[in-house]
Amino acid sequence: MPLPRPLAIISHPHYLAHDTGGGEHPETPSRISSLLAKLKASPFREQLTFFEPRRAERHWLTTFHDEHYLFRLEESALSGKTYLDHPDNQLCFDSYEAALxxxxxxxxxxxxxExxxxxxxxxxxxPGHHAEANLALGFCFLNNCVLAARYWQQQYGRKRILILDFDAHHGNGIQSGxxxxxxxxxxxxxEHPTFSFPGSGYAEETGTGPGRGATLNIPLPPGADDQMVLNAITRRIEPALAAFGPERIIVAAGFDGHRADDMSGLAYSTALYGKLGEYLADWAQRYCQGKLLSILEGGYHLESLGESAASYLNALSNHSTEE
Ligand SMILES: [Zn+2]
Known part of the structure; x- marks a missing residue:
């Protein structure tokens, strides 16, 4: 494939209208505005095409979320409540629309x-990966990655989906889905659940019933650096991918493991996200005809969020894949 590869970026101005109350809340509109500004100024900006999303339809939302929860979310936003389920999950009138x-x-x-x-x-x-079927958690209301995987399966018949989550926190909602x-x-x-929100994601959690073996949690100690991640890729992740053989890959792309981001104790460098992008470009090529869906999760230190996402996307666009 000729390099560099084009990148489609999906975003919407209404994401900025989701108001988390100002003050100390880390999940701010400026996360998106500064990230987009960084991409538009990047050396690979010529490769970018911008698209706006549609609203997720109700019948897709209910492939994971309970009807009662969806009414509770909508009613909480539209009636002027300031949070749902826990004060972490701040919302406003516009938040339901932003979540859709x-x-x-x-x-x-x-x-x-497709x-x-x-x-x-x-x-x-x-973001989405902490949202449960009937619970808002960790700034998340609708589980974007779970809904995407269900859509890929049910709308396009892509059955074997890998969701790779490199956010600093365990995606409890994706796991339970x-x-x-x-x-x-x-x-x-x-980061290891003993030290980090939400307290799940122990190595012993490997799936249940028919799903046993189709969940792989790799908890890392506080202070874990690039080399620990790269070791985990070669020793654990690549063999797991080869054994599973995904038809499609969704990345829960959180950038809060960066050493400058105080939402975790992990100590990743900006360059690590470039290495992750190189591996994912290879895996997309090997397993998925080059197709890859990445969905932003966390990342709260504005400068390192922008730089890390740019490093990741630059690698996706420019890495010479193995096959
Ligand atoms: Zn996170």
């Missing part, structure tokens, strides 16, 4: 991938 557009980005991205795009990055908020499902493999690298 955040979940919809993955669906729009999959439509683009048409002629190869690399799609969803620059969205609110697919714990019993042998066809969606959830693989998460995160």
């Amino acid at each position: 557009l955040s979940a919809g980005a993955g669906l729009t991205g999959i439509d683009l991938l 048409d002629k795009e190869n690399l799609v990055f969803c620059a969205v908020r609110p 697919f714990e019993e499902d042998p066809e969606v493999f959830y693989l998460s690298l995160h």
